[in-house]
Amino acid sequence: QVLLVESGGGLVQVGASLRLSCAASGPDLNFYRLGWFRQTPEKARELIAAISIVGGLEYIANSVKGRFTISKDNANAKSTVYLQMNSLKPIDTAVYYCAARKNAAYTYSANEADDWGHGTQVTVSS
Secondary structure (H helix, E strand, C coil): CCEEEEECCEEEECCCCEEEEEEEECCCHHHEEEEEEEECCCCCCEEEEEEECCCCCEEECCCCCCCEEEEEEEECCEEEEEEEECCCCHHHCEEEEEEEEECCCCCCCHHHCCEECCCEEEEEEC
């Protein structure tokens, strides 16, 4: 089981930037692909970005491409995955969750995730 701890959410205005962090630790971490999902009361949890702990293969959803980027930093058997969010819009308002799936494909659904963080709220005010 991978432990995931998110941080970095908050309330910002339209056009602002935020960086979310997900600290990941646990056994076999090198075999995992970490993802950022987001969820609103109106929409199911959706994958918006993912990255492999080893190799760094990245995925960015079309809905946020050009505004969001994902990156990682591996050190001392732990990994931190970042979601840099620029030019934020009110439609980006959601709870953002970090997730992990072992031996994952390029993308995976919420049902396929093995582990979850507690989530962090991002609110974009217009």
